[in-house]
Amino acid sequence: MTEKNYWVRASTYVTLQRLAIFVFGFGSYFFMVRYFSKDTFGVWTLFVVITSIVEMSRSAFIQNAFVKFYSQPNIDRFSLTTASITLNFISTLVFIALMLGLIPVLTIFWHTKEIMGLILWYCSTSLILVPLTQLNYLEQANQSFRGVFWSAVVRQGFFFSVVVICFLWVPNMSLNFFAAMQSVGGIAGLVTAWILSKQFAPRRLATDRAMVRNLFKFGKYILGTGVASTIGKNADQILLGSISHSSVALYNAAVRVMNFVEIPTLSISNIVYPKIAERANLEGKEAAGRLYEKSVATIVGIILPVIVGILVLPQIVLLITAGKAYLEAAPILRIMATASVLIPFNVQVGSAFEVIGKPHVSFYINISANVVNLVVNILLIPRLGIMGAVWAMLITNVFIFVVSQVLLRREMGVSLLRTGVQLVEFYTTAPGHIRGFISRKK
Structure with missing residues (x-):
């Protein structure tokens, strides 16, 4: 792919992806903020803060290190992909354990018991996102964005459709219901990503502990940066929640x-x-x-x-x-x-x-x-x-x-x-x- 074609194709897909995420995300917000009271929607906002911290931190840990190493000459891409998948899964389990451990603290600090059910549903969503995000990272490393775009559209579009249907015809649904629908949307996005990105999937997996260590060594600073950045970015809402x-x-x-x-x-x-x-x-x-x-x-x-x-x-x-x-x-x-x-x-x-x-x-x-x-x-x-x-x-x-x-x-x-x-x-x-x-x- 020529330099000009790369910029045109990449900018088109990535801009459309960000636009789609914004449109569906804002659309969901537009109807949910009118569906719930201020207090109830405030609880949902706090839940979104938690999920944003986890997703952005894990993405920073896995994505940037994988893309950087993938572009290096003479890299064993089978070992690299295997190491990235391993770290992706392990980091997800660590974040799940942290979220479960924080449930009693957040329930007291934010004065709400609803946050417990929302976090439990997001734990299942996190496991679904492991293969989904890995396929997205693999495609991005190959300088292709089609599967990334459509998987995001399907995932976010599904949730938006559920919100609109409930707003128009199904009143009084709980916050837990919408958290569950996020898990279903994640499955739909995963299926879409696999259909469009499977050509980039490695033909085999190759275990290389040295590669895992190298990715972790590089990614640990980015993980720390990601966690610190997202917590810092949302510290205001976290404190306002109390x-x-x-x-x-x-x-x-x-x-x-x-x-x-x-x-x-x-x-x-x-x-x-x-x-x-x-x-x-x-x-x-x-x-x-x-x-x-x-x-x-x-x-x-x-x-x-x-x-x-x-x-x-x-x-x-x-x-x-x-x-x-x-x-x-x-x-x-x-x-x-x-x-x-x-x-x-x-x-x-x-x-x-x-x-x-x-x-x-x-x-x-x-x-x-x-x-x-x-x-x-x-x-x-x-x-x-x-x-x-x-x-x-x-x-x-x-x-x-x-x-x-x-x-x-x-x-x-x-x-x-x-x-x-x-x-x-x-x-x-x-x-x-x-x-x-x-x-x-x-």
Whole structure:
């Protein structure tokens, strides 16, 4: 596949995947937030926080190490795949054990017994996700995204369909029912992934303990980074849950809106990661740094008009997304929108340090940032409530931005000035590219 074809095909599938996940996820939220009361939906939000921590942490542990090693020359891909599957399964069992052990603690801390049934259902979903995610990682490592896209569409689309049906015709279903439907959706996604990605599956499995150790050695820092990052990212909602479930629901209303901004951020990050790894291996750290600058400028250029719209009309955005009961979250949304300008810079930091063989750097950045975030949340939430959580989020993003840019400049020669130039170039060239695309379609 040529360089141009790779970017076109990859960007199409990954962007559509992120868009589909957002549409189905937001669609499910749109109906569920109106299906349940604020307090009940707050419990569901806390459950989603737990599942996000587990899925993102496990993905960071397995996916990035597998993709990086897979692209190296002379690698035994049978042994690599076997080692990745082994770590995927073991890490899932560890997370299940942790979740089961935390049930009594969370029941007391969040003042709800419903969380127990939700976690039990998610334990079964986690086991289903082991082969599903492994097929997705294998396909991504082969620079193909078709199966990843369709398995996500089927999995998320199934759950969305169930939510819509219940909203329209089946009232008073429990939270446990929807958690169970997530497991069913996972099975549907797994079947889809196997049909479309089985050609990438290894013809045989080869046990190699050294390969397992190498993957674990590389992935442990990324796992630590992933756990610290997701816990830190959700520490505000975790702590708000001890105050009131309705506070969590209000805060989450603003978070859901900002998830829209993350679509291009995460999509381009997934596309760029294999290319940054390849560029670092073939051309060195400086070349990888130039790709970092260009990708960040592109993401900022895409999301900036959306951010301006949110800053100007937060009430209208909330009225459309969450309903009249959530309009009081407008100040929260404004601050989140301001902080989101820094997200493209911060998201790419982990990938940049991983591909140059220094995953521990991003690990320490995230650990430090999450300590800052946790401390500020503990200090501000009891005094300011929801607004304390928002200010803590802004302070943490600024901290990550400042520290990471200093280290990126030292290690890879990354320049904010060049990134700014790339942003200006994006806006000057984008209209021409759009007109050319439209003319070709005509």
